[in-house]
Amino acid sequence: xxxxxxxxxxxxxxxxxxxxxxxxxxxxxxxxxxxxxxxxxxxxxxxxxxxxxxxxxxxxxxxxxxxxxxxxxxxxxxxxxxxxxxxxxxxxxxxxxxxxxxxxxxxxxxxxxxxxxxxxxx
Amino acid sequence: xxxxxxxxxxxxxxxxxxxxxxxxxxxxxxxxxxxxxxxxxxxxxxxxxxxxxxxxxxxxxxxxxxxxxxxxxxxxxxxxxxxxxxxxxxxxxxxxxxxxxxxxxxx
Numbered sequence: 001x002x003x004x005x006x007x008x009x010x011x012x013x014x015x016x017x018x019x020x021x022x023x024x025x026x027x028x029x030x031x032x033x034x035x036x037x038x039x040x041x042x043x044x045x046x047x048x049x050x051x052x053x054x055x056x057x058x059x060x061x062x063x064x065x066x067x068x069x070x071x072x073x074x075x076x077x078x079x080x081x082x083x084x085x086x087x088x089x090x091x092x093x094x095x096x097x098x099x100x101x102x103x104x105x106x107x108x109x110x111x112x113x114x115x116x117x118x119x120x121x122x
Numbered sequence: 123x124x125x126x127x128x129x130x131x132x133x134x135x136x137x138x139x140x141x142x143x144x145x146x147x148x149x150x151x152x153x154x155x156x157x158x159x160x161x162x163x164x165x166x167x168x169x170x171x172x173x174x175x176x177x178x179x180x181x182x183x184x185x186x187x188x189x190x191x192x193x194x195x196x197x198x199x200x201x202x203x204x205x206x207x208x209x210x211x212x213x214x215x216x217x218x219x220x221x222x223x224x225x226x227x228x229x
Contacts, residue, residue, distance in 0.1 A: 037167075044210065045167065045212075045223075047217075047218040047219060047220065050218065061217070105214065105215060105216045105217075105218070106214060106215070107214060108169055108178075109167075109169060110178065110179075112167055112168075113166065115166065
């Protein structure tokens with residue numbers, strides 16, 4: 001059974017940093033691309049970042065480019081999101097999602113975690 | 123950047139009725155890289171349809187997708203009580219993007 005478990009969320013002040021983690025199990029992690037998708041309270045889904053199976057291809061939404069960094073450790077079956085210079089508008093539930101393919105594009109997201117909540121407020 | 127616009131924002135229907143949801147792209151979606159997701163309150167999204175018309179594993183055949191280019195449709199042939207939820211379209215090209223969602227509510 002595929003499982004994606006996010007952690008690392010919490011309350012953080014504007015301008016500070018936070019690192020999210022996603023622990024994956026139930027599939028061969030290094031065969032697939034992975035993504036972070038967020039959802040602000042009461043709002044829709046926003047793709048944040050994606051990374052290919054071997055970290056060779058990485059992409060970011062314009063709203064986070066230069067502030068967030070995605071990475072993965074295939075030996076630990078884990079995905080990460082380093083979030084710097086956080087803003088109030090980054091407040092959201094952050095989901096880890098598995099891609100159906102190995103590249104970070106051209107395939108949909110077939111499994112999702114339950115999310116970790118990030119609240120940016122002073 | 124491809125922008126997806128979903129309509130209507132809310133669809134009020136009764137169980138057993140047919141639901142037709144629309145997703146329009148600001149430019150052509152290459153090779154039908156278009157998916158549909160269902161999200162229920164307090165739950166993560168679930169993949170329903172990919173490649174514009176292929177059902178994901180375990181998805182009932184009352185869900186169907188169609189369309190190409192810039193216009194796509196999700197149809198639920200007969201609404202079951204568990205189908206009342208929010209539905210999102212997504213294009214998964216080089217920079218994935220989601221539509222704003224359509225809420226299907228009980229009339």
